[in-house]
Amino acid sequence: MTRSLLxxxxxxxxxxxxxxxxxxxxxxxxxxxxxxxFGLLAVVWGLQTSFFFTRMxxxxxxxxxxxxxxxxxxxxxxxxFSLVINFFYKIDLFAFFTNVIGFTIVVFHxxxxxxxxxxxxxxxxxxxxxxxxxxxxxxxxxxISFIFSIMYLIQSKMLKEKRWNNMFRRMPALDKLDAFTYxxxxxxxxxxxxxxILGVNWYYKQYGVILILDAKPVVSVLVLGFYVVWLYxxxxxxxxxxxxxxxxxxxxxxxxxxHLFVGxxxxxxxNW
Amino acid sequence: MYIMVVGLNYRSAPVEIRERFALPxxxxxxxxxxxxxxGRISEVVLVSTCNRTEIYAVVEERVVGxxxxxxxxxxxxxxxxxxxxxxxxxxxxxxxxxxxxRVASGLDSMVLGETQILGQVRQAFxxxxxxxxxxxxxxxxxRRAVTVAKRAHAETKIGENAVSVSYAAVELAxxxxxxxxxxxxxxxxxxxxxxxxxxxxNANGATRVxxxxxxxxxxxxxxxxxxxxxxxxxxLDLALKEADIVVSSTGAEGYVVTKEHVQATMxxxxxxxLFLIDIAVPRDLDPEMGKLDNVFLYDIDDLEGVIAVNLQxxxxxxxxxxxxxxxxxxxxxxxxxxxxxxxxxxxxxxKAMEAQSSLMQSLVNKVPNLSEKELHTVxxxxxxxxxxxxxxxxxxxxxxxxxxxxxxxxxxxSRIFGLExxxxxxxxxxxxxxxxxxxxxxxxxxxxxxxxxxxAVGASRIxxxxxxx
Numbered sequence: 001m002t003r004s005l006l007x008x009x010x011x012x013x014x015x016x017x018x019x020x021x022x023x024x025x026x027x028x029x030x031x032x033x034x035x036x037x038f039g040l041l042a043v044v045w046g047l048q049t050s051f052f053f054t055r056m057x058x059x060x061x062x063x064x065x066x067x068x069x070x071x072x073x074x075x076x077x078x079x080x081f082s083l084v085i086n087f088f089y090k091i092d093l094f095a096f097f098t099n100v101i102g103f104t105i106v107v108f109h110x111x112x113x114x115x116x117x118x119x120x121x122x123x124x125x126x127x128x129x130x131x132x133x134x135x136x137x138x139x140x141x142x143x144i145s146f147i148f149s150i151m152y153l154i155q156s157k158m159l160k161e162k163r164w165n166n167m168f169r170r171m172p173a174l175d176k177l178d179a180f181t182y183x184x185x186x187x188x189x190x191x192x193x194x195x196x197i198l199g200v201n202w203y204y205k206q207y208g209v210i211l212i213l214d215a216k217p218v219v220s221v222l223v224l225g226f227y228v229v230w231l232y233x234x235x236x237x238x239x240x241x242x243x244x245x246x247x248x249x250x251x252x253x254x255x256x257x258x259h260l261f262v263g264x265x266x267x268x269x270x271n272w
Numbered sequence: 273m274y275i276m277v278v279g280l281n282y283r284s285a286p287v288e289i290r291e292r293f294a295l296p297x298x299x300x301x302x303x304x305x306x307x308x309x310x311g312r313i314s315e316v317v318l319v320s321t322c323n324r325t326e327i328y329a330v331v332e333e334r335v336v337g338x339x340x341x342x343x344x345x346x347x348x349x350x351x352x353x354x355x356x357x358x359x360x361x362x363x364x365x366x367x368x369x370x371x372x373x374r375v376a377s378g379l380d381s382m383v384l385g386e387t388q389i390l391g392q393v394r395q396a397f398x399x400x401x402x403x404x405x406x407x408x409x410x411x412x413x414x415r416r417a418v419t420v421a422k423r424a425h426a427e428t429k430i431g432e433n434a435v436s437v438s439y440a441a442v443e444l445a446x447x448x449x450x451x452x453x454x455x456x457x458x459x460x461x462x463x464x465x466x467x468x469x470x471x472x473x474n475a476n477g478a479t480r481v482x483x484x485x486x487x488x489x490x491x492x493x494x495x496x497x498x499x500x501x502x503x504x505x506x507x508l509d510l511a512l513k514e515a516d517i518v519v520s521s522t523g524a525e526g527y528v529v530t531k532e533h534v535q536a537t538m539x540x541x542x543x544x545x546l547f548l549i550d551i552a553v554p555r556d557l558d559p560e561m562g563k564l565d566n567v568f569l570y571d572i573d574d575l576e577g578v579i580a581v582n583l584q585x586x587x588x589x590x591x592x593x594x595x596x597x598x599x600x601x602x603x604x605x606x607x608x609x610x611x612x613x614x615x616x617x618x619x620x621x622x623k624a625m626e627a628q629s630s631l632m633q634s635l636v637n638k639v640p641n642l643s644e645k646e647l648h649t650v651x652x653x654x655x656x657x658x659x660x661x662x663x664x665x666x667x668x669x670x671x672x673x674x675x676x677x678x679x680x681x682x683x684x685x686s687r688i689f690g691l692e693x694x695x696x697x698x699x700x701x702x703x704x705x706x707x708x709x710x711x712x713x714x715x716x717x718x719x720x721x722x723x724x725x726x727x728a729v730g731a732s733r734i735x736x737x738x739x740x741x
Contacts (some may be wrong), residue, residue, distance in 0.1 A: 155447070243565070
């Protein structure tokens, strides 16, 4: 246990350094800072990956069950995404926004974290691991599409208000931000759908009934609905980019509420 | 040896003076020739653009070079010294080099950070080189100047942000559309300014061009330049529906396009963003339309605002370029000093070798009966000793040449080893050569003698051993 936790602390420390570097780059725009931050981020990613496996060996199951484990997995996904997008597309400021979120998640759990809770015997099985993995993959895709929407809103506001500042300069074009939002929702949507189907499946295998009327699946369906509406509006071109961006922000808000509160307070069985 | 620059530019001289000094390309060869003719300028490069005329020269002494250049300037322009002297600037040594680096990287240009000047400087250098007016110093210096400029543009953003209205329009368009390919440009009014803007948009990928004008003929004329389509004023709605980028510059009194107009088309456009540039005064496009969703409207003042911010940005980048210039200046100075160290090292080597060979001579003279093998050994050993002795000073002087106080060190070095230039009169050299030959001849004679003696001794030994057996 101690080994993996020591690694975790070191990772958090490095991650903090990355965010600070990205922040300094955000303020002063220094290419070297950006490169160093990118390199360190890759190290953080490596640490998280090895932490994941070390922990798997220590606890003896795929560590995707406790909130601590899943948030770590989630931040790992965010870092992976930001590394890949940064590497292939070089979208300025994107890495900064993503990692502010990723780091918040990691730190949130460091302070609120109860560490590894005891895992119930019934929460095992390949289907479940797949369900959780897919769900978090979709969360990561939605989170990043949310970041792009936020960037879209900021950029369009600056364009309208004619504020030619440093941030405006570094932001990518509106249609590019919109295109990325679209692609990520296109990725996230089927993943979430698949995760939900697998979840229902697993529950049926475990308990022999199909669970529908529980807060968690109900709100999840609602979240899916939000994204369907978004996709429809986008394809039909009935809404402007700004309105679409706001809609996406709202959808993501619902997703967060679903993840953080619905399970914990309203669901009969799905407490995370 | 002294590097200097004398010149005038848009800041130091008004156009009526500058035009007298602007040199047509055809006269450049003659100008360089006449600067070189006196023999007092060893290397020269002449840079002449509409904004500046500058003469870079390597001369023996500042005063001499300055006089030479002033005479030339006065002759070429027909302006008396008194008239042009107040408009001239002059830099020497490090400052001259720094000035060249600043000019090449666009820091001294009217439009900060422009790149045209780099081509002009390079051209001027290549021309001078072709006319054999440059030597080792300028060949190195101007190559370095090009490097500085390239570094400045690669490592800083000195030339990145638009500083003209039409480029600013393109820059803004690229904040809305990632790529201008497949985008349609609509020109309302066929003025010069909208043509220029369209040209830049076109060069950036927006190949579909529509032109709407009060007179159809003029519209057609402009549309043909971009292989576009000309429409009359009645088809404006249709054109607005298709366009992604609108550039308006009519001479109309009222608004040509109103908010309601655009509002109606936005629905038909299926909410594709619309980017409008109004460069007309009075304005053509109702400013109210800028409040609509997905409509981005900018007038001439907004574009000027972009340019003002961009210039500030370039100003900031100029500081970074200054750092690069500092680095390269240091590197050049080091190179220059090393050039001065090379003849010193050469001299020291020669002197040492001379000492060794004269030592060998006197050895042969004093101890005539040394065998060839012994002589060879002594020669080798003394050579090695000399080399060992001068190895460290040579190593040190190479290093010192690159240091701050290099001039002082080099001077000290040459005094310690007695390497100062001494005027070697031809006669003295000849007597030395004569003496040397005499010494060598006597040495050769002695060697021959010794050999004969040894041969005689050897022969008698053989005889003795034979008779003994």
